Amino acid sequence: MIGGSALLVLALLAAGMAASTAGLIKWAATARTTLRAGTVVFLLLMMVAMIGGALVYFLRPSAGGLVGGFWFASALMSVSVVVIFYAFLVEVRSQEEGRPAVQRGPRAGYLAAVLGLVLLNEVLMGWTFGLAAGTLGPGAADGALGLFQGIVASPWFLFTMGGEMLLTTYLLRDALPGPVAIVLAAQSAIMLLSPPALLSGAWRAFAIYAGSAAMIGLFVYLMEFIYRHRQLTAAFARYLVRLLAVYGAMMLGLYLWLADGNVLLFAVAVVAEMVLFFDTVLRSEPYREPPRVVWQLRPNWAFALLAGVFVAEVFMGALLDLQIAPAAFAGAFRPLPLAGPLGTVAYDAVYNGFWFLAATTASTWFLAMMGVEMGTLVYFKFRESRELETRIRLVLVMGMYGGFAVFFPSAYYAAVFPGAPSGAAVPLLGWSMGIGTEALGLGVLGVVALTYVIAGAASALFGRRAICGTFCTAALMYQGTTLDAMKSFNRSARVGHKYLGSRLSTAYSVTTGAAVGGLLLATTASVLDTAGIWHVHVLGADPTVFFYALSFSVLWYVTFVATPYLGTYNCVTLGYCYTGAIAQAFQKIGFYKLKVDSPEVCRRCTTLDCAKACPIGLVDMPGHFRTKGEFRSSKCCGVGDCVGACPYGNLYVYDVRHWLRERLGRPPRVERVHRLPMVPARPAAGPSAAVASAASANGPMPGR
Ligand code: SF4
Ligand code: SF4
Structure with a gap:
């Protein structure tokens, strides 16, 4: 390792090279004549020659190496002159033939050459500077792959590349559409915050936290962007999916690096990200075309986006867990060695x-990270909502998530039960209401019973929204702006549209039966196991622990990512959640229902906005309003989007509070946001005239 002043000189040199390359890339991206394009290639080749010559010397630091480096650089510089000479000839011939010197856009071969040369420059620079400073990354001595990892996972590569990307984005800021520039800047910042760049523990911690925060910020921005822009350019839509695929691989790479020091996948992902970045800045024209991709009509695209975000988040969560609480994570996940006969390996x-x-997915830091991301989207929805009840519920959703998904299972649990097994392994403690037989669980059966009573009573009094619309983490996940917009898939998705409406189809009944039956079976097996009558473990765990993990930590997330195929809130619509089934049963016998002030207004309504707004896809509600003036469905989660969507303010949620006011002879509490007058679809006559006048009035509707 060299001294501080020599390091400073190298760092300044690297910064200079990065700035020069960024300038050349800007030139390459805007070059429209053969001569300019040839000049860029010539200059990039010159840089390769210079760094390559230096590399030859540092590989053999001797007089022979110096001469070899000199010859290498001279030879390559001579070759590079051919390029510019050829470009000059082409341009002269074009002028002689009267052809325009300006071309329509960069050719594929030219772009490939620029990209390849930039990449080569970076690799050579990382290698040369690493040798010069004696700081080549881990594995650099182990063959070609090891060398590749050592070069890429070094400060000379990662910082130089990150700085170069940031500067390129800045230089091309006027040529790039705003959202593309923002994403590219975030991409550059994430590259700069690469944890393997330095060996110091302080840097590792800082880079993991700051890099994760930057990535979460980017995901929030992207989610909100697609919520506000339902049409995207084809290039941007493609780019986002590729970027998220790269980030999935990168976060897995970082997890493997932190878990066992293997940096290969991370290095591959870094190169892929770099190629994606430069491909975008060099070919930015398609990003300026009119947006034509309606993503809500593209379930495959939406699925790829969600899957990319989710995979990146899972590994980011695991990375944070490993960094912040390695002992707790090691206790929760004990991998088996992949060795032995094929059956054992499988x-x-x-x-x-x-x-x-x-x-x-059950770990503190994954849940905290998801809470920040999805909670921000819920906050955006809160800002858009105008109904007081919805706003209060959304605040409760965020609070419940923070308390019951993050604080109690982690900080509080660790303080109250020090040394106890992970909370995720004791389902009794959570709101999942499993009936496990873990030692700790047996001591809190009273709490479990109380949880059942509270959940059942809340569902009976206020409807399923007490659980599914507020308390459950699903409320936070599905109620943010973007996931809420994905409710369009409830109607269009191949599977989702089969579960539309309030009817409990055969498929639904089978799924719910399997969920409740599975819970009972797991509980029985667990009790028998504890009593020593039947020794049974599933995948090495108590049956109830396994069943809880399967339901809420695996299946729930799999179906969440599959929202574009299954529709939103699919734990409810498909009926695979046993907690939902219990809440559903209590809702059926309770006070909760949706009511309208005037069935006649619904009969004359042509928008049916209430049905369109429902995230569960209860499309048959207008029919019930028209005939009975109310709608009662055990599937309804009470999120109230229908109430806010009704343009005539005709709809409200009825629960125990209304029942009590009726009994006490008190007037109903009225909250109206939309009070549009109803335009008659046909000449008003008879009772319709009265209804029309009532609907247009700014006061409450009769019958409320
Ligand atoms: S069905 Fe289950 S997972 Fe879905 S919102 Fe209700 S309680 Fe939560
Ligand atoms: S509740 Fe509102 S949106 Fe729904 S059918 Fe009635 S008037 Fe139309």
């Missing part, structure tokens, strides 16, 4: 995959 692979996902 079992161990399933075991590892299942428990890795279950342990990560």
